[in-house]
Amino acid sequence: MTQAPDRLPRDLVGFDEITDALRDAGHRVSTAMRIVLEALFIADGPVAAAQIAAGLDGRVPPLDLTSVYRNLERLQELGAVTHVHAGHGPGLYALGRGVAREYLVCEQCGRVTDVDPGELDGVRDRVREATGYVARFDHFPVHGYCPECAARRERDN
């Protein structure tokens, strides 16, 4: 009944596994690619392409935005990276770390929460019962208010 999102290649979890897979797929492991990967590992969560290009506040060397987008796309084709649409604003990219994570976004504070696959299966079942749709929350997340903002809204009435 429960239809979980596809599993991602479970071995694409470390830096070297990813670069090996890139080479296997016929890609080169360029300096720019290494920087993008390093940025994703350092960020350890969804980041915008522009943040990576800007050097993640000095934590990695800055590079051209175009190169960031191109390398992120290669990494997505490979299955090592996914991107989420967190409302308005740019898309956010993150390492898949072997699983198809699903996301929730707070419309008030902008917080992005990621959950492991399966945690939203009960929700998925309810959507299917109510509408027949098979919902996915990996690419277009659940939008709403995070616990804190929801409580604040209730308090402020």
Next chain:
Amino acid sequence: MTQAPDRLPRDLVGFDEITDALRDAGHRVSTAMRIVLEALFIADGPVAAAQIAAGLDGRVPPLDLTSVYRNLERLQELGAVTHVHAGHGPGLYALGRGVAREYLVCEQCGRVTDVDPGELDGVRDRVREATGYVARFDHFPVHGYCPECAARRERDN
């Protein structure tokens, strides 16, 4: 427990009610505004601003895209119109018809399904149990596969 989305002004359901409310709010009922409203009534479902500007395939007079956006914004402030983000591509605008509808979008065929408020309350409860988030599906809809596309995907494996 169940937190339904806010109700929209329930009287903003007919053409004249809306134009009256516009005038009450200090706006003028210009030709462009009348065309936008007419387009929304004719479309009777979510449409892109560009479709309205193009004249809805000859069903209304074409007008400048800027005017469409500006009038849609006025109608949104008034509470007569809402817009949904149906995946990639432009935002879709629709008359609220007095209620805060919620939406589901098929990632495969692009279909947009709207449901009455309350129909997704069970889903909302489950999201809250699982994550603490209070979900809203009126502005950023549920994404996934519609019943037909889901069945096709299961069949094709």
Next chain:
DNA sequence: ATACTTGCAAATGATTTGCCAGTGT
């Protein structure tokens, strides 16, 4: 008559594409 509105042009923000010089294998 006086503001609000229009339409056109231009700006904005996110992302993509073309092209040529640079570089990984």
Next chain:
DNA sequence: ACACTGGCAAATCATTTGCAAGTAT
């Protein structure tokens, strides 16, 4: 060496903003 890749400029798409001319009240 050769093909893939990087950086820069320019294009694209959705949407917004500036401004002079037009129009609803």
